[in-house]
Amino acid sequence: MKRISKETVIFEMNRNQPPVAKVASKETVIFETLDCFSNTVKSEADTIKTIDFSKVNPATGPLFVEGAVSGDTLKVTIDKITITNTGVAMTAHGMGPLGEKITKEQTIIGQVHEDSIEFLGLTLPKRVMIGVIGTAPGKEGVNTGTPDTHGGNMDTILVREGATLYLPVEVDGALLSMGDMHGAMGDGEVGGSGLEVAGEIQVTVEVLKQCDLPLPFIETDELYVAIGSAPTLDEAATVAVDQMTQFVMKRTHMNLSEATILLSLAGDLKVSQAVNPNKTMRVELPKSVLKRP
Numbered sequence: 001m002k003r004i005s006k007e008t009v010i011f012e013m014n015r016n017q018p019p020v021a022k023v024a025s026k027e028t029v030i031f032e033t034l035d036c037f038s039n040t041v042k043s044e045a046d047t048i049k050t051i052d053f054s055k056v057n058p059a060t061g062p063l064f065v066e067g068a069v070s071g072d073t074l075k076v077t078i079d080k081i082t083i084t085n086t087g088v089a090m091t092a093h094g095m096g097p098l099g100e101k102i103t104k105e106q107t108i109i110g111q112v113h114e115d116s117i118e119f120l121g122l123t124l125p126k127r128v129m130i131g132v133i134g135t136a137p138g139k140e141g142v143n144t145g146t147p148d149t150h151g152g153n154m155d156t157i158l159v160r161e162g163a164t165l166y167l168p169v170e171v172d173g174a175l176l177s178m179g180d181m182h183g184a185m186g187d188g189e190v191g192g193s194g195l196e197v198a199g200e201i202q203v204t205v206e207v208l209k210q211c212d213l214p215l216p217f218i219e220t221d222e223l224y225v226a227i228g229s230a231p232t233l234d235e236a237a238t239v240a241v242d243q244m245t246q247f248v249m250k251r252t253h254m255n256l257s258e259a260t261i262l263l264s265l266a267g268d269l270k271v272s273q274a275v276n277p278n279k280t281m282r283v284e285l286p287k288s289v290l291k292r293p
Helices: 233-251 256-266
Strands: 002-004 021-023 027-033 059-065 073-083 086-091 106-112 116-119 122-125 129-134 164-168 174-182 199-208 217-219 223-230 268-273 279-286
Touching: 002 021, 002 059, 021 027, 027 059, 027 174, 059 129, 059 199, 073 129, 073 174, 129 164, 174 199, 223 233, 233 256, 233 268, 233 279, 256 279
Parallel strands: 002 027, 021 059
Antiparallel strands: 027 199, 059 174, 073 164, 073 199, 086 106, 106 116, 116 122, 129 174, 164 217, 217 223, 223 279, 268 279
């Protein structure tokens, strides 16, 4: 099994970025990752003003997947995630929806336990997920802090162990990269960070030909999930709803009006993150809804 070192990180997903490893379709790979601050925050005395923003949101990679060409889909099955036993959460003026009201920079170190997070004396649910994961865009590069149609910094809590993520292939080899893991994060990431952790991600990659899924797209045991990223939450919601509507229409005999009504009755429109340069929304649809008796 190939292992990609955390020393090989990028800060822009770019078609011209040379790959650091090459695998065949259906091969399994381990990505070692830094936290979103490149492991530079060592204590609660380290605040936003000490951060080198040129080293924020490192993504390990890119990985070249043999046989992947423009127009294909890259299926990424998240087999296993291992994270460090501490994580960092920060906020400061300008971060998140209440950024204009926040005047004090603050850093909190959280302890990661087997099933929970210890934070300011509270016990919080452990939600391990991948913040940044994507392929190289076919045109100009996109920094690893920004989500778009290639994936990127989607900060979506369903990108987690056991889920399958489908990403577009726009350049030969796909050039897959990932990082920015969280030990816990709520929908919206309203303070500007999750519990930022380093760790390892084991994935299996597969090249799909003539796949008609709206991309990026997530599949879990229970859900189909369409993702939309755009400059505003309203625009991102429109993208996500349109993506899921197209998905439903292709898999049923419904027209646009019927598919839209179905989503009103059974779909859930949720905020993934409201803090990045592009915002991300998603539509979740239970798989059971599309099963006929």
